[in-house]
Amino acid sequence: xxxxxxxxxxxxxxxxxxxxxLDAAAxxxxxxxxxxxxxxxxxxxxxxxxxxxxxxxxxxxALLAEMLLDxxxxxxxxxxxxxxxxxxxxxxxxxxxxGQIEFALGHPALITVHDRELGNxxxxxxxxxxxxxxxxxxxxxxxxxxxxPGCPPSRLRAATHAVFGLLNSTPHSAGELxxxxxxxxxxxxxxxxxxxxxxxxxxxxx
Amino acid sequence: xxxxxxxxxxxxxxxxxxxxxLDAAAxxxxxxxxxxxxxxxxxxxxxxxxxxxxxxxxxxxALLAEMLLDxxxxxxxxxxxxxxxxxxxxxxxxxxxxGQIEFALGHPALITVHDRELGNxxxxxxxxxxxxxxxxxxxxxxxxxxxxPGCPPSRLRAATHAVFGLLNSTPHSAGELxxxxxxxxxxxxxxxxxxxxxxxxxxxxx
DNA sequence: CGAGGATGTTAGTCATCATTAACGTCACCG
DNA sequence: CGGTGACGTTAATGATGACTAACATCCTCG
Numbered sequence: 001x002x003x004x005x006x007x008x009x010x011x012x013x014x015x016x017x018x019x020x021x022l023d024a025a026a027x028x029x030x031x032x033x034x035x036x037x038x039x040x041x042x043x044x045x046x047x048x049x050x051x052x053x054x055x056x057x058x059x060x061x062a063l064l065a066e067m068l069l070d071x072x073x074x075x076x077x078x079x080x081x082x083x084x085x086x087x088x089x090x091x092x093x094x095x096x097x098x099g100q101i102e103f104a105l106g107h108p109a110l111i112t113v114h115d116r117e118l119g120n121x122x123x124x125x126x127x128x129x130x131x132x133x134x135x136x137x138x139x140x141x142x143x144x145x146x147x148x149p150g151c152p153p154s155r156l157r158a159a160t161h162a163v164f165g166l167l168n169s170t171p172h173s174a175g176e177l178x179x180x181x182x183x184x185x186x187x188x189x190x191x192x193x194x195x196x197x198x199x200x201x202x203x204x205x206x
Numbered sequence: 207x208x209x210x211x212x213x214x215x216x217x218x219x220x221x222x223x224x225x226x227x228l229d230a231a232a233x234x235x236x237x238x239x240x241x242x243x244x245x246x247x248x249x250x251x252x253x254x255x256x257x258x259x260x261x262x263x264x265x266x267x268a269l270l271a272e273m274l275l276d277x278x279x280x281x282x283x284x285x286x287x288x289x290x291x292x293x294x295x296x297x298x299x300x301x302x303x304x305g306q307i308e309f310a311l312g313h314p315a316l317i318t319v320h321d322r323e324l325g326n327x328x329x330x331x332x333x334x335x336x337x338x339x340x341x342x343x344x345x346x347x348x349x350x351x352x353x354x355p356g357c358p359p360s361r362l363r364a365a366t367h368a369v370f371g372l373l374n375s376t377p378h379s380a381g382e383l384x385x386x387x388x389x390x391x392x393x394x395x396x397x398x399x400x401x402x403x404x405x406x407x408x409x410x411x412x
Numbered sequence: 413c414g415a416g417g418a419t420g421t422t423a424g425t426c427a428t429c430a431t432t433a434a435c436g437t438c439a440c441c442g
Numbered sequence: 443c444g445g446t447g448a449c450g451t452t453a454a455t456g457a458t459g460a461c462t463a464a465c466a467t468c469c470t471c472g
Contacts, residue, residue, distance in 0.1 A: 165375025
């Protein structure tokens with residue numbers, strides 16, 4: 001059947017095939033979970049069949065590992081860059097929020113896979129991913145600590161995780177609102193939630 | 207080996223075994239995903255081995271279906287009860303928040319499974335679960351509409367999903383803070399986020 | 413006591429799946 | 443041309459896993 005493989009994509013060289021596979025796999029993993037997707041499925045999604053993937057990845061787990069490593073790496077790098085570029089903590093937080101929101105709205109499948117499939121990554125890589133995730137969280141906690149001194153870091157860490165949950169909810173509420181509307185809404189909600197968490201004043205009953 | 211099966215739990219009758227199995231399965235599904243858990247695994251978790259489960263459930267998918275149906279049913283029922291019992295919208299929202307927070311903190315595994323595994327439920331049951339989920343969301347939207355008239359329902363729906371994400375983040379930030387501290391924090395953050403979403407005043411740039 | 417029902421157990425059976433083997437094709441480089 | 447490397451293909455192979463069968467226990471009720 002199809003033998004125009006190269007004709008369709010002239011000079012499709014470079015790891016373009018790799019990333020194409022990673023993209024397709026991310027969508028499938030997000031939809032059906034790591035164990036719910038077969039190598040055949042992934043192959044089919046990129047037009048080849050099954051074992052062809054072993055030309056690009058050493059195995060299914062390795063593929064997942066590379067995917068998660070890439071995601072957590074990008075998140076952390078972007079965060080670090082935005083924070084150091086910001087003139088003050090206030091702007092740094094804006095940068096962090098914008099970065100996470102762009103990512104969540106732009107790559108819902110990656111976000112989904114990122115916080116569901118860590119458990120399926122084999123040990124060597126898993127540690128590294130965890131490290132990047134931790135660094136990413138600490139980026140937030142540092143900025144928030146500056147913004148809300150007097151608030152214990154453990155509380156800020158919990159608040160950060162909660163805000164991630166809020167921002168990453170996008171994949172679930174798919175299509176409820178157009179992205180141009182969703183982004184500002186999420187930003188406003190996250191800011192309000194963080195401010196509330198940071199100012200533990202008047203933490204009365206109820 | 208073990209033959210004291212009944213001696214250990216005298217009159218353990220009634221569906222106690224069923225729920226015991228459902229609990230164990232929920233924990234496993236939450237940790238490794240539906241396809242990452244075998245019938246053998248579930249059996250082992252309740253002290254029996256493998257095929258014994260077919261005495262209680264017609265199959266793996268049926269087990270999942272019953273689990274999700276139970277969860278969404280409980281969430282919706284609790285919400286409906288709290289809302290009709292509340293004297294006004296303000297208190298109704300409190301009830302909804304408390305209900306969701308109690309559930310999220312008390313049954314993290316159930317929450318996790320609930321918003322990950324719907325895709326693995328076979329069709330007859332899936333529709334019903336969706337219906338309950340929709341009703342649950344509408345319970346929130348109705349209350350919020352009363353609290354923030356003038357705010358379009360689609361926006362409130364999106365905000366509701368976002369708040370679910372925030373509240374359900376608990377399983378991820380496991381152990382960061384003790385539940386007695388976490389609950390008020392989540393409540394405060396959710397309230398602030400919702401208020402911000404409801405009052406679309408001053409929705410300036412950035 | 414004896415039938416019935418509830419609940420388990422251990423050996424299949426049959427699919428599905430990850431991974432490997434063995435074997436093209438084709439572009440490019442010498 | 444000849445060969446090398448990138449990429450694919452179609453058959454194994456070997457596990458694992460859901461589900462079924464055939465066969466106990468043992469409690470309970472008559």
